[in-house]
């Protein structure tokens with residue numbers, strides 16, 4: 001797994017924003033003091049030495065409170081406890097950095113991301129939804145139709161740039177966010193996890209819910225499974241190894257093999273969340289050995 005830039009495991013003082021105010025409409029207001037030299041909003045003079053910047057985004061504050069088991073009836077109490085204990089192990093070393101989930105459409109970024117946010121006591125955000133909000137259009141499909149894919153991608157990059165200064169967020173990114181190198185620069189301010197799901201499983205999941213909300217898969221004739229499978233295969237080919245830039249790779253095929261399953265559909269989202277934390281832990285250990293040999297790893 002190639003790591004574009006390493007993360008320091010040394011506890012680092014955070015200067016970014018905190019989700020500091022819940023607002024009644026379900027959104028959260030973030031604020032931070034922008035240090036000198038950071039680019040301000042368009043039209044601002046930038047002359048103050050520091051200035052309070054506010055960004056209001058909708059999010060789902062995920063506190064666990066036993067919600068893991070309730071979210072998924074297939075989650076056993078033992079699995080839920082293991083998940084929480086893995087999160088407790090990893091949390092101090094994440095040091096409030098954001099977690100970005102990358103992967104193809106339907107790979108489970110939202111499902112797994114919500115669980116991770118719950119056990120890490122982070123807030124969950126979906127970058128597609130943030131793009132919709134910032135453009136003022138109700139769906140990604142509409143943005144593609146009314147504007148263009150390039151317009152969507154530009155706004156996606158702006159959203160990721162804004163998120164890159166924040167903390168304590170789990171972000172489900174858009175499936176195509178990985179294709180722009182600049183987005184990696186933003187996401188690498190946090191920890192990135194690739195959910196690697198076989199195309200057949202993705203096509204099955206997507207066929208079950210339809211392709212209407214996924215403009216890059218919509219519009220071809222044929223049965224929903226074949227249509228989704230063909231388009232996903234073409235996108236995967238185009239994207240090549242872009243997803244492999246993530247710090248941690250979570251391969252559903254590997255988890256299934258380890259657990260003696262022949263089909264990844266036997267894996268619960270909680271199992272996948274546990275493996276995600278395991279892979280994050282491995283990344284943090286490996287990275288700290290290479291980059292920071294003096295760091296105390298006893299807690300991991």
Ligand SMILES: Nc1ncnc2c1ncn2[C@@H]1O[C@H](COP(=O)(O)OP(=O)(O)OP(=O)(O)O)[C@@H](O)[C@H]1O
Nearest residue numbers: 104105106107108109110111172175205267268269
């Ligand atoms: N482990 C799993 N097993 C079976 N179905 C799953 C699993 N994880 C997610 N799903 C289902 O797959 C579909 C896609 O999941 P989800 O929305 O979490 O993916 P996503 O990566 O966020 O997708 P997109 O990028 O298109 O928004 C949903 O219907 C979800 O219920």
Ligand SMILES: O=C(O)C1=C[C@@H](O)[C@@H](O)[C@H](O)C1
Nearest residue numbers: 105128140174175176214215
């Ligand atoms: O894989 C992709 O390119 C996309 C995935 C979705 O999450 C949306 O971001 C959009 O439909 C494009």
